[in-house]
Amino acid sequence: MSANTFQLNPEAAAARLANVVKHTPLIYNRRLSEKYDCEIWLKREDLQIVRSYKLRGAYNMISQLSANELSRGVVCASAGNHAQGVAYSCDKLGTKGVIFMPEITPKQKVQQTEMFGNGQVELVLVGDTFDDCLKEALAYTAKHQMTFIPPFDNYSIIEGQATVGVEILEDLPETEVVIMPIGGGGLAAGTGTYLKEKNKNIHLIGVEPEGAPSMMEAFKHGGPITLPEINRFVDGASVKRVGSLTYDLCAKVLDEMKLVAEGKICTTILKLYNEEAIVVEPAGALSVAALDQCREQIKGKKVVCVISGGNNDIARMQEIKEKSLLYEGLKHYFIVRFPQRPGALKLFVNNVLGPHDDITRFEFIKKTEKEQGPALVGIELTHKDDYEGLLTRFKENRFEVIELNKDRTLFEYLV
Structure with missing residues (x-):
């Protein structure tokens, strides 16, 4: 149109x-x-x-369909919120709905969609993105001669x-x-x-x-x-x-x-x-x-x-919470290679960590080299400005570190 x-x-x-x-x-x-x-x-x-x-757009469109169109039912593709609006509208208007959602849609949105549909809708989880499930939804719509309810690109x-x-x-x-x-x-x-x-x-x-x-x-x-x-x-x-x-x-x-x-x-x-x-x-x-x-x-x-x-x-x-802390500079991940000398772990806790720093993750990467091999360490700070002091203490105490927050590939692989 x-x-x-x-x-x-x-x-x-x-x-x-x-x-x-x-x-x-x-x-x-x-x-x-x-x-x-x-x-x-x-x-x-x-x-x-x-x-x-x-719900506003979904009901506005579906409520204006003809009796014949309503009898055949509607289809939509949605990451969750449009799906709930369509499901609620199907229940209110007494028409069947088939709703396609990405497989990664949060469970809460899937469950809410089923609830609002009140038995009037069928859910199909497919694809990794909205665009993936949109293709499937359009093909289904054409095959079954139903009406597609777009999530946004429609004047109604x-x-x-x-x-x-x-x-x-x-x-x-x-x-x-x-x-x-x-x-x-x-x-x-x-x-x-x-x-x-x-x-x-x-x-x-x-x-x-x-x-x-x-x-x-x-x-x-x-x-x-x-x-x-x-x-x-x-x-x-x-x-x-x-x-x-x-x-x-x-x-x-x-x-x-x-x-x-x-x-x-x-x-x-x-x-x-x-x-x-x-x-x-x-x-x-x-x-x-x-x-x-x-x-x-x-x-x-x-x-x-x-x-x-x-x-x-x-x-x-x-x-x-994790994404917020990383963005605010309050959480940092490192690969730490401990000095090969007695008491290295104790030195790390007593001399490297600040008084208010918190270890949120600690695991040796090589299980056979505990207290000598590299470890994946997550540290949460109280203030963003504490980070430079932490790096200085690593260096002063001869700890070799890789800052994972600055290495996207390693971060995604290890964290």
Whole structure:
């Protein structure tokens, strides 16, 4: 469908979704506001029925299908949140759904999708990325003559996501800056288009993870391109290629793009949990994680950060903490070759480690050369600045070390 035959109407979509989608709260955050010298408001899509905004687009599209189309059922491909939105919509509208998800999808999202489907959906786990399972889903759709529900590159989906913008202006008409996460681009395209139509002076910032900069690269190349590889950690916002429709709209309305390191995202997840009791998934933390890069643009302004999802599997928290510590320079891994003299291990503990340093991992690489051969050692620091002192003490006490944090190949192989 072309732009000439479809006109986004977010207000009509909002009315269509009124009895299904929750109008999520826009909550003022004092801590972040004081830190960045502005007014920070969090648009809490993590409190949506399916814990993300994806229900908006899915229900908006499926609810407009004909009776004949609904009778044949729908298909989707999703890393998790779109799947839950489709599953919930299938249950509400009484249609069959077949949902394709990557094999690496967190178990929590798989279980939630089954729950929201309430017996109306069949799950198929296939491939390592969204793009892999998308191919399988499209082939299945054609074979069974069902309707495919795209995760982002469809005007009805984009229109549904735009209802986030409707609610933002209803709750805070004087909004000046909106920061939104970007995966395939549906949220930013829909919400951004609506906001700019209502107030061309609103400053719109899109945020992607560093490991999956698909929209940023599309902007550089003048159109969507397929990235050869991506970091899948931020699973809700990691696609190899953004949509053609979403790119066209984002190119018109976004004022700037930001990339955020995965480690920074992890730090933000932990801070939101520990300081605000907000549980977010990696994609859900993107907008807040970008605030450090936006200080000048947001100073003195009324700023909305869209918290796009709260589907975080508790089993991932240890990985999230690890990535945060590595990013913040508080955790370091070494290969340590101990001096071949008596008491070397005792010397390491007493003379090399600082008073507040903590050994988090210790294992000899060669099991037959304990206390003489190389060891893999993980050390957690209290302060980032303690690292140089640690390296100095290694040298003073004649310990040979390889800094694994600086050697990606060795780090991935050993750690």
